[in-house]
Amino acid sequence: MPDASTTGGGAAAANGASSTPNGAAAVAVKPGRHRESTLYHALHGAGAGDGRSLQELREAALAVYEHSELPVWRRSGFWTTSFESLDLDALRVRHHEVGAGAIPQIVRDTMPERPRAGRIVQSDGSVVHVELDPELASRGVILCSLEDAAREHAELFAQWYSKRLTYGRHKLEAANAALWTGGAFLHVPAGLAIEEPFEIVYAIDGPGVAQYGRTLIVGERGCEFRVHEYDLAGDFAGQALHAGAFELYLQDGARCRLAQVQDWGSGQVFDASTRVVSVGRDAYCHWLPTLLGGHLVRQHLELAVTEPGGDMAFRGLFFTEGQELMDVFAVDLHETGPSGGDVHWRGAATGTSRASFEGLIQIDPGAQQTHTYLQIHSMMLSPKARVDAIPSVLVSADDVSASHGGTVGELDEDLIFYMQSRGLDRASAVRVIVEGFFEPLLSELRDEPLEELVRAKVTEKLASAREDIEAYATSR
Amino acid sequence: MADLEIRNLHVRIEEREILKGVDLTVDRGEVHALMGPNGSGKSTLANTLLGHPAYEVTEGSIKFKGEEIIEAEPHERAKAGLFLAFQYPVSIPGVSVANFLRMAINAKREEPIQVKEFRNELQHAIELLDVDRSFTSRHLNDGFSGGEKKRAEILQMAMLKPDVAILDETDSGLDIDALRTVAEGVQKLHSEQGLGALIITHYQRILHYIKPQFVHIMLDGRIALEGGVELVERLEREGYDEIRREYGAQPAAASAGGKGA
Numbered sequence: 001m002p003d004a005s006t007t008g009g010g011a012a013a014a015n016g017a018s019s020t021p022n023g024a025a026a027v028a029v030k031p032g033r034h035r036e037s038t039l040y041h042a043l044h045g046a047g048a049g050d051g052r053s054l055q056e057l058r059e060a061a062l063a064v065y066e067h068s069e070l071p072v073w074r075r076s077g078f079w080t081t082s083f084e085s086l087d088l089d090a091l092r093v094r095h096h097e098v099g100a101g102a103i104p105q106i107v108r109d110t111m112p113e114r115p116r117a118g119r120i121v122q123s124d125g126s127v128v129h130v131e132l133d134p135e136l137a138s139r140g141v142i143l144c145s146l147e148d149a150a151r152e153h154a155e156l157f158a159q160w161y162s163k164r165l166t167y168g169r170h171k172l173e174a175a176n177a178a179l180w181t182g183g184a185f186l187h188v189p190a191g192l193a194i195e196e197p198f199e200i201v202y203a204i205d206g207p208g209v210a211q212y213g214r215t216l217i218v219g220e221r222g223c224e225f226r227v228h229e230y231d232l233a234g235d236f237a238g239q240a241l242h243a244g245a246f247e248l249y250l251q252d253g254a255r256c257r258l259a260q261v262q263d264w265g266s267g268q269v270f271d272a273s274t275r276v277v278s279v280g281r282d283a284y285c286h287w288l289p290t291l292l293g294g295h296l297v298r299q300h301l302e303l304a305v306t307e308p309g310g311d312m313a314f315r316g317l318f319f320t321e322g323q324e325l326m327d328v329f330a331v332d333l334h335e336t337g338p339s340g341g342d343v344h345w346r347g348a349a350t351g352t353s354r355a356s357f358e359g360l361i362q363i364d365p366g367a368q369q370t371h372t373y374l375q376i377h378s379m380m381l382s383p384k385a386r387v388d389a390i391p392s393v394l395v396s397a398d399d400v401s402a403s404h405g406g407t408v409g410e411l412d413e414d415l416i417f418y419m420q421s422r423g424l425d426r427a428s429a430v431r432v433i434v435e436g437f438f439e440p441l442l443s444e445l446r447d448e449p450l451e452e453l454v455r456a457k458v459t460e461k462l463a464s465a466r467e468d469i470e471a472y473a474t475s476r
Numbered sequence: 477m478a479d480l481e482i483r484n485l486h487v488r489i490e491e492r493e494i495l496k497g498v499d500l501t502v503d504r505g506e507v508h509a510l511m512g513p514n515g516s517g518k519s520t521l522a523n524t525l526l527g528h529p530a531y532e533v534t535e536g537s538i539k540f541k542g543e544e545i546i547e548a549e550p551h552e553r554a555k556a557g558l559f560l561a562f563q564y565p566v567s568i569p570g571v572s573v574a575n576f577l578r579m580a581i582n583a584k585r586e587e588p589i590q591v592k593e594f595r596n597e598l599q600h601a602i603e604l605l606d607v608d609r610s611f612t613s614r615h616l617n618d619g620f621s622g623g624e625k626k627r628a629e630i631l632q633m634a635m636l637k638p639d640v641a642i643l644d645e646t647d648s649g650l651d652i653d654a655l656r657t658v659a660e661g662v663q664k665l666h667s668e669q670g671l672g673a674l675i676i677t678h679y680q681r682i683l684h685y686i687k688p689q690f691v692h693i694m695l696d697g698r699i700a701l702e703g704g705v706e707l708v709e710r711l712e713r714e715g716y717d718e719i720r721r722e723y724g725a726q727p728a729a730a731s732a733g734g735k736g737a
Binding site: 412413414415417418419420421422423424425426428432433435436437438439440 | 526527528529530549550551553554555559560562565566568569570571576579580583584615632636
């Protein structure tokens with residue numbers, strides 16, 4: 001595979017952003033600021049949760065929602081991600097009764113049967129299933145819908161809700177903040193170490209649905225836990241929307257392994273989500289989203305080290321097919337030092353799909369002794385697929401190291417020939433190459449059922465892209 | 477009927493003719509050496525026999541066990557019992573030697589190989605090739621030294637048990653110990669399994685460890701001279717230039733230069 005490696009170190013400021021706000025939130029609420037609000041900026045800092053009540057926050061967000069247009073993200077010279085084809089007015093928030101019968105088929109078919117600490121399932125607009133290991137409940141773990149948390153754990157809720165999430169950047173973010181229903185709340189008390197994962201599921205059970213999912217997770221001092229989020233939809237015809245918001249706060253010394261499997265099926269599912277993870281003093285987060293496509297997916301993923309000694313591994317895998325579009329903005333933010341970061345993403349595309357990735361390392365003034373590295377590797381598996389990857393570095397401290405590298409690959413015919421000469425057919429050889437390409441990340445999931453699920457999904461996608469891959473061979 | 481029968485083979489790559497009418501037969505149980513200077517077409521022949529898509533056969537035939545295979549896909553040739561030990565084996569990141577071997581073995585079978593049977597065969601092969609057990613859990617050729625890569629090729633050959641193997645400059649870049657191990661491995665597969673081998677080499681030294689019954693000298697895309705092991709000794713004495721003068725081939729550089737063509 002051709003190896004186009006770039007490394008930019010030190011105090012390079014290669015981002016397209018014109019300026020960086022210092023600590024204050026870069027939230028533009030004025031309707032006319034719409035275009036600026038959809039530039040590739042880190043959220044960076046304080047969110048909307050500033051002491052206002054949930055009701056007040058919802059009302060403020062609703063005002064933005066009503067006065068803004070569907071978002072269009074422009075990365076000048078590279079790509080444009082437009083949600084203008086979404087017929088938002090035609091979608092409804094659909095509710096379901098709680099009960100086993102309300103768990104969508106796609107959830108039953110996809111989720112691995114395995115030991116777990118707890119599980120919460122939201123179908124369309126409603127949480128339809130909550131379970132928590134009674135032993136953990138007795139030790140103070142809380143797992144419930146976010147709606148319930150707002151009522152029953154009002155103090156915790158008020159302390160953390162929207163602490164780093166905003167509502168004013170674009171219409172779909174505002175929609176979530178104003179209109180969210182169901183949601184998930186997980187609180188892990190200090191010092192608890194939990195081996196099995198908490199599973200949080202957002203499923204869209206058919207077309208015509210707008211799902212405003214919202215997750216809030218707090219890990220108290222010294223705790224250790226795993227979270228697996230699943231975002232699932234079956235293969236249906238018609239539009240649906242998931243506008244999600246996710247926030248995770250790790251207190252001093254807390255450790256979390258966070259994984260996400262997102263596969264919106266072959267329907268026209270739009271996804272515009274913002275996820276923020278905040279790593280506190282000496283805390284650690286390993287975050288690995290696996291983004292397996294949807295009609296149009298836009299993810300703002302921000303992993304912020306907010307206290308000295310915080311460390312993180314920010315991994316990610318994406319794989320698009322057919323005519324899917326994906327736009328990922330991954331931010332490795334260091335607000336203070338010493339801190340560590342390690343960002344490693346891998347993406348592949350088949351069909352006429354298009355994946356756009358921007359990885360931003362941002363090191364604030366005063367975040368001395370921060371050491372971070374960003375690498376993005378991509379592979380195009382069909383002649384018309386396209387993956388763009390832009391690494392950016394925005395450094396405002398001098399005693400740091402920050403660099404990036406990456407590769408852009410196509411299918412290597414010599415590698416395929418080698419495997420064919422051992423008896424593997426072309427399709428198998430391609431599967432081996434792609435699995436091998438993703439393997440460094442898959443093995444980092446350190447969770448066999450999850451690894452197997454992602455592997456199976458990759459295989460499934462390759463099987464359906466078989467014609468493309470054959471066309472690739474003859475086009476060369 | 478020979479196992480591998482090459483008749484009047486003409487091959488070109490990117491509009492340039494490299495092989496200009498090669499005739500060669502290899503049977504199971506036979507060891508052939510194919511020698512020739514750089515650029516004479518040895519590696520082109522090796523790649524063509526396994527069906528590399530960049531090489532275009534313009535004339536002639538390749539029969540394997542009586543079947544014409546020119547139109548066959550590389551994996552079909554492999555399944556039929558042909559094997560190529562590569563001059564420059566590529567690395568497969570993320571795939572361990574053991575997993576790759578299992579896939580390759582299963583590709584040839586109806587039922588997947590039993591875990592125990594696989595383990596036994598692998599154990600046998602790693603002893604034969606004198607490699608460390610941990611070798612098989614490393615990613616195939618990823619970060620391997622030159623010697624390790626060549627051992628991995630012969631390890632695969634031992635596991636896949638082909639009828640006819642083409643060894644494309646397996647000896648190049650090996651130190652004497654690695655060369656001896658690799659050569660002994662090939663020799664053993666030959667005597668134990670009746671492997672037929674076409675050993676392509678630029679040098680004579682591997683032939684001190686494996687005695688070929690037949691020696692073919694390739695010059696400028698043709699077999700210029702054939703004989704027994706005495707040809708190796710003659711080459712050692714006289715070099716290719718003398719043979720070229722005698723058999724009237726044109727200088728190789730004029731028509732078929734370039735890397736390992």
